[in-house]
Amino acid sequence: MPRTIKVEIKRQSNPDAPVVTEKFEIPYRPNMNITSLLGEIACNPITADGKTTAPIAYDSNCLEEICGSCAMLINGKARMACSALVDKLQAGNPDEPITLAPLSKFPVVRDLSVDRSVLFQNLKAVKAWVPIDGTYDLGAAPRQFPQIQEERYPLSNCISCTICMEVCPQFNDSTNFVGAATIAQVKLFNMDPAGSVLKEERLRALAGDGGVQECGFAQNCVEACPKQLPLTEAISDVTREVIVQQVKDFFTR
Amino acid sequence: MAASPRIIVVGGGLAGLSSVIKIAEAGGTVYLFSIVPVKRSNSVCAQGGINAAKDLKGEGDSVLKHFDDTVYGGDFLANQTPVKNMTAQGPAIIDLLDRMGVPFNRTPEGLLDFRRFGGTLYQRTAFAGATTGQQLLYALDEQVRRHESEGKVTKYEGWEFLSAVLDDNGVCRGIVAMNLRTMETRTFPADAIIICTGGNGAIFGKSTNSVVCTGSAQSALYQQGAFYANGEFIQVHPTAIPGEDKLRLMSESARGEGGRVWVPRDRNDKRVARSIPEADRYYFLEERYPKYGNLVPRDIATREIFKIVYEDNMGIDGQPMVYLDLTHLPKERLHKLEGILEIYEKFVGDDPREVPMKIFPGVHYTMGGLWVDFNQQTNIPGVFAAGEADYSIHGANRLGANSLLYCIYGGFVAGPQALNYAKALKPATGDGGHAAELQRQNEKNKQLTSSSGTENPFKIWRELGETMTKHATIVRYNAGLDEADAKIVELLHRYKNINLSDKSQWANTSFAFTRQLYNMLELGRVIVRGARLRDESRGAHYKPEFPNRNDEQFLKTTKAAFVDGAPSITYEDVDTSHIKPRPRVYSST
Numbered sequence: 001m002p003r004t005i006k007v008e009i010k011r012q013s014n015p016d017a018p019v020v021t022e023k024f025e026i027p028y029r030p031n032m033n034i035t036s037l038l039g040e041i042a043c044n045p046i047t048a049d050g051k052t053t054a055p056i057a058y059d060s061n062c063l064e065e066i067c068g069s070c071a072m073l074i075n076g077k078a079r080m081a082c083s084a085l086v087d088k089l090q091a092g093n094p095d096e097p098i099t100l101a102p103l104s105k106f107p108v109v110r111d112l113s114v115d116r117s118v119l120f121q122n123l124k125a126v127k128a129w130v131p132i133d134g135t136y137d138l139g140a141a142p143r144q145f146p147q148i149q150e151e152r153y154p155l156s157n158c159i160s161c162t163i164c165m166e167v168c169p170q171f172n173d174s175t176n177f178v179g180a181a182t183i184a185q186v187k188l189f190n191m192d193p194a195g196s197v198l199k200e201e202r203l204r205a206l207a208g209d210g211g212v213q214e215c216g217f218a219q220n221c222v223e224a225c226p227k228q229l230p231l232t233e234a235i236s237d238v239t240r241e242v243i244v245q246q247v248k249d250f251f252t253r
Numbered sequence: 254m255a256a257s258p259r260i261i262v263v264g265g266g267l268a269g270l271s272s273v274i275k276i277a278e279a280g281g282t283v284y285l286f287s288i289v290p291v292k293r294s295n296s297v298c299a300q301g302g303i304n305a306a307k308d309l310k311g312e313g314d315s316v317l318k319h320f321d322d323t324v325y326g327g328d329f330l331a332n333q334t335p336v337k338n339m340t341a342q343g344p345a346i347i348d349l350l351d352r353m354g355v356p357f358n359r360t361p362e363g364l365l366d367f368r369r370f371g372g373t374l375y376q377r378t379a380f381a382g383a384t385t386g387q388q389l390l391y392a393l394d395e396q397v398r399r400h401e402s403e404g405k406v407t408k409y410e411g412w413e414f415l416s417a418v419l420d421d422n423g424v425c426r427g428i429v430a431m432n433l434r435t436m437e438t439r440t441f442p443a444d445a446i447i448i449c450t451g452g453n454g455a456i457f458g459k460s461t462n463s464v465v466c467t468g469s470a471q472s473a474l475y476q477q478g479a480f481y482a483n484g485e486f487i488q489v490h491p492t493a494i495p496g497e498d499k500l501r502l503m504s505e506s507a508r509g510e511g512g513r514v515w516v517p518r519d520r521n522d523k524r525v526a527r528s529i530p531e532a533d534r535y536y537f538l539e540e541r542y543p544k545y546g547n548l549v550p551r552d553i554a555t556r557e558i559f560k561i562v563y564e565d566n567m568g569i570d571g572q573p574m575v576y577l578d579l580t581h582l583p584k585e586r587l588h589k590l591e592g593i594l595e596i597y598e599k600f601v602g603d604d605p606r607e608v609p610m611k612i613f614p615g616v617h618y619t620m621g622g623l624w625v626d627f628n629q630q631t632n633i634p635g636v637f638a639a640g641e642a643d644y645s646i647h648g649a650n651r652l653g654a655n656s657l658l659y660c661i662y663g664g665f666v667a668g669p670q671a672l673n674y675a676k677a678l679k680p681a682t683g684d685g686g687h688a689a690e691l692q693r694q695n696e697k698n699k700q701l702t703s704s705s706g707t708e709n710p711f712k713i714w715r716e717l718g719e720t721m722t723k724h725a726t727i728v729r730y731n732a733g734l735d736e737a738d739a740k741i742v743e744l745l746h747r748y749k750n751i752n753l754s755d756k757s758q759w760a761n762t763s764f765a766f767t768r769q770l771y772n773m774l775e776l777g778r779v780i781v782r783g784a785r786l787r788d789e790s791r792g793a794h795y796k797p798e799f800p801n802r803n804d805e806q807f808l809k810t811t812k813a814a815f816v817d818g819a820p821s822i823t824y825e826d827v828d829t830s831h832i833k834p835r836p837r838v839y840s841s842t
Contacts, residue, residue, distance in 0.1 A: 120292070141351035
């Protein structure tokens with residue numbers, strides 16, 4: 001019999017529905033990734049015990065780990081489904097089932113799809129933008145040495161996948177912690193020559209409840225980040241600046 | 254005149270966000286609709302860079318040279334006036350992006366760095382590593398977030414455009430959209446709408462495009478009376494990584510930084526790539542195109558790779574693959590390509606710094622699209638379009654790194670033009686067609702949910718992709734195109750017998766997909782029909798039966814109209830008011 005891939009998927013048809021696990025067996029092909037497995041199920045939505053079911057709902061778009069959509073728990077680990085290769089996941093034990101579940105720290109929409117809009121709200125709160133005067137032609141931007149670009153570019157690679165938030169022990173309802181991604185963006189915009197005009201406002205936004213002080217330096221974020229952002233370094237740098245800002249504000253405001 | 258014009262922008266990639274910013278700046282009220290959170294739009298996939306003739310390398314580059322390269326690269330099919338305007342705006346657009354904080358690569362002196370791209374001899378492409386599209390999209394996304402926080406923009410993320418609302422006079426009065434969670438369908442009034450919904454790679458099954466790039470919105474408008482222009486012009490990118498679920502792009506910047514394409518001279522050479530000495534390697538692009546080398550335009554590189562594999566039988570190990578070799582590049586050059594090297598490493602498992610990459614062409618870009626006038630307006634009053642969704646600028650073949658420039662330029666034109674149009678718009682009589690259009694869409698939904706057939710939509714999609722890829726990509730034969738059209742007609746017939754395996758009314762992704770699928774089928778016919786009737790070879794459209802360009806008959810824009818349920822093709826003259834068409838030859842020395 002040709003080889004199959006066993007998959008167990010945690011499903012929920014809507015936010016109020018009961019959580020169930022469905023098992024599937026997918027014909028093996030070399031070089032499959034998790035999104036192609038889910039595509040196979042859509043073409044043939046039948047569980048391992050022969051029951052017809054609905055295709056799996058999940059977020060995806062670019063399928064090359066740059067849009068940040070398809071984060072989920074794969075064998076218990078938060079990662080991007082498109083870059084999770086079946087052959088690697090099953091290396092050594094091809095009979096072991098692959099488990100898929102939605103990220104655990106965000107409200108489930110359906111099956112593997114979750115609502116991560118909190119990150120975009122956070123980016124608004126810290127004003128993660130350069131407040132340009134307008135889009136009309138104002139000539140060239142100030143010169144910027146390559147060293148600055150080298151430091152900014154890695155931070156600007158954040159794909160908003162929220163994996164750093166998922167794996168952070170401090171990211172929960174009781175702390176309201178904004179999470180590493182938002183803090184890294186604060187560093188990014190504070191480093192931009194024109195963006196730094198909002199530096200103080202950004203630092204103050206991270207000073208109170210849910211701000212940098214909530215970080216427990218577990219360092220899970222930097223290990224899990226699929227784009228290898230220097231997250232812990234960004235958190236330390238921004239924390240230092242937040243403290244300096246708080247001291248300044250204490251004496252001047 | 255509407256007091257405060259309401260503009261709806263559909264699509265949150267570079268073109269959509271650019272339109273939104275211009276409208277918000279001008280004081281308009283703007284509503285932004287997107288299937289995905291806009292930060293996850295397909296523009297993030299663009300890698301290599303953005304063109305602008307800033308001439309910071311002392312090469313004597315100029316806006317006019319950029320203009321000429323673009324028109325020539327597009328085999329003279331593009332209307333020249335918009336191209337001229339776009340290239341003239343290039344340098345200012347780059348400066349603006351720089352001011353927005355895009356982390357462009359720099360020279361030691363702190364100026365913008367530029368690299369060379371295909372179809373030009375100048376270093377004209379500004380870049381942020383090898384993830385330029387992502388960086389530009391983020392910069393615009395941030396500006397839109399800022400306008401949103403100031404209440405000038407309202408986002409409807411997770412809503413899919415279904416159709417335009419047209420009044421009795423055929424004037425656009427809004428849109429019908431579907432909430433992808435609640436599956437609610439409703440209408441939204443607008444004085445003008447701008448369609449920025451990107452390309453249609455999904456019609457080919459596997460492509461370098463994102464999942465949302467189905468062309469569904471463009472097709473819906475075409476079925477409502479909009480002309481779809483130059484549908485047959487589909488760019489197949491020369492260098493993609495073949496994959497199970499998609500073809501992953503390997504940016505032209507790999508060659509811009511010095512990457513070389515080759516195969517072993519002896520097709521039976523079984524040696525490991527790096528151990529094959531120079532003399533035994535066939536750098537076929539460099540030998541055949543000494544001046545441009547590996548940086549010939551994409552249509553040409555793609556055809557050469559295709560020929561090496563299928564005519565000369567020289568693919569690596571007899572497989573449809575050739576080497577794209579970066580292993581000889583110095584570290585600092587490789588560093589500028591990190592983003593794409595990581596993609597290759599992650600998805601293939603080999604380190605491209607050590608092992609030559611194996612690549613093959615893949616469907617990449619939609620040169621055709623909604624027909625627009627020079628103000629970005631379609632033939633439906635009040636419906637504008639910009640970016641990959643429209644047909645302007647790229648002609649028969651797009652030059653690398655012109656897409657990002659055009660998306661932003663197109664949005665910058667469409668936004669203010671839509672606003673001007675809306676300000677002069679007379680109020681609708683009655684409800685402007687809202688109730689009727691909503692009912693039409695609800696009926697379509699009802700048909701789908703009540704259909705109890707046997708056809709799986711995802712399987713129909715696969716068959717569509719297979720037939721389109723086989724007959725309507727790199728090499729096209731009239732017999733094959735006829736076969737493809739007949740196949741799509743068959744699929745449209747089978748679509749009536751569809752079985753939605755999920756009939757629920759919550760976050761039903763297969764329902765949304767099945768709606769898109771219908772539009773993909775109709776647009777597939779436009780592509781195939783346009784290709785069938787164009788008996789010549791021009792840019793990306795290549796017919797061995799008609800190997801030459803035929804300006805007398807086909808220096809014309811193809812316009813498809815939806816008549817009696819099928820594409821009806823007419824032709825329109827191309828604006829050649831600035832550069833006289835000349836033979837397109839890249840092989841000279």
